Amino acid sequence: MRTSPPRTRARRGLTTAATLAALLLPASAAHAATTFPSIPGDPTSASITVDRTTVSPGEWIQVSGDHFVGLGGDGVPLVTLRPYDFDKGPEWAADGIDHYTFPGTHQLEAKTWFITHQPTGTFSGRMQLPPTATPDGPPPGGLNGQHWLRVLSGAPFTSTGDNVTTPISYTVPLTVVERIRLGLTVQPGAPPGVPVPAPVYQQGTTFRPGASVTVKGATFTPGTALSVRLDGDQPANDLPGAAITTTGTGDVPDGARVTLPAGIVPGAHTLRFATGTIAHEVPITVTKAPTQTLLTPEVRPGGTVAVSVEDYVGVRGTGQKVALAIGSAALGCITADGAGTGIGTGVVPATTALGPVNLLANVGLSCIAPPAGTVDDLPNSSGGFTPLLTVSATAPTVTVPGGLQGAQVAASGEGFAPGAAASAAYRGVPLASALGVDGAGRLSGTVTLPEGVGDGALVITAGTTTAAASVTVAARPAPDPAGPGTPAGPAPTTPATPTTPTTPAQPTEPAVTAPKLGTFRTQKGGRRVRIVLKGGSKVPTTITVRSKGRVRTSRRAKAKVVTLAKRTVTKAGTYDLVLTKDGRALLRRARTTKVVVTLAPKGGKATTQTLALRRG
Structure with a gap:
């Protein structure tokens, strides 16, 4: 699907009909018109202008066209706008001063036409997105949120006679959003001297x-x-x-x-x-207002602080990213789950002065401290802690190495409450441990790592003292299929099954296709009809032109299906078909006749098309 990039242009003046359309169809000051040319960068090419490219179900789009200039002949060129390249699903409504209702069976080709004003090739009108439309697009399966109008002109069904434009086909993209x-x-914000975004x-x-x-x-x-x-x-x-x-x-x-x-x-x-x-x-x-809890109220310079968060859910219904920060220094990041909860760690800068510090939990940026960064997570918030974080040279500290799932690892530390019982938790879940604190506040023992893998906060608590470490748990290796104690050696092999000889595939003949119908009109004198065929296979193809239903060739004649012309050709090209006696009589009786043109290639599938044949 080729989508033409938009261009913005000033209207150079409207025809009388276009001016009337502008009065009948009120413009919206809330929407900026966008023009889509058929040839990018060419201001003289045919173009479509829409008053909005973002539209809600049931909303009207004002459309206008320019430079849809006919090549000459009878009638006036038409422009059709086809939603999604097909007219299926909920039907779009259309109206306006230049909206045109095509008589007869051309409704099979398209649903919405607009008649142009020559020689400028302008038109105006409007189209309504169906009230039942969805942002995903029409079923089945939707269109992955893609919406467009196919602009068509220059085809036999885009003229009130045989005056058509050059062939034009391109798309105008649209975005569909909910009504509310x-x-x-x-x-x-922005620093001084920097434009406000x-x-x-x-x-x-x-x-x-x-x-x-x-x-x-x-x-x-x-x-x-x-x-x-x-x-x-x-x-x-x-x-x-x-x-x-x-x-x-x-x-x-x-x-x-x-x-x-x-x-x-x-x-x-x-x-x-x-x-x-x-x-x-x-x-x-x-949701509730978010809260944050300091799990390690006292840390050393360069030490690890642990924090838990609750109800940090963003406007999109997903867990937010919470940046831990002291001033302009980002210490770490906590990504909350769908319920807005999470536990994470950050590293306090080694240069942090001793004493109380204002640790913040910031939301709105990608886990970095303000003011740099792009807002990507609303609502913004900045929450502190009560009491404040204390930075102390004697705060508890712990070291726990990472390891495999379920592994038992050694833990050591200092600064804990002397003689207190100790416990461990990973991401807030208690772990099996054998820990003890001696009279000098030194921690020792083992911790059994969890089955879950990844990085997480491991918090050791002994009495009223706590310390944290960021621990990585890795997946244990898969067991050896051979089992323990089996000598290494080549794997046993299964004898190959004899294969049955296959017969080479025979080349297939290319599919036979019918040509496409181009120009179709009667010649002067009313005895022949000219037809232009394009493409298709080079095989004998029978062209048959019949009346659409039963008709009378004279006042006294019985109604019947009339064969107007028939001929067999072997390739694409321009052909003059001689009208039958009944065909000439029918055209003398009626200026315009609905006919069915059948193209039947030998060995291929026939195609039919219903057209209006005008007397020459």
């Missing part, structure tokens, strides 16, 4: 009490107050402070926000947005 989207927006918006439906929720949406009643209600559809459910008025096209204005109550109970809730009878509901989840 919720999320969070933050304004990143654009606000960052992240879509999602998971919020905390008191959250300022960003609202985006469309297809509401234009210029109307938007009702916002929490968990119901009664005035008592109105969300205090929600004052939003839709735009002239029914969109939610940029920057619209609603604030959840600070005392809202965590759990499942619903926000209802409505203007009159048009209403959309969005389920949301409210």
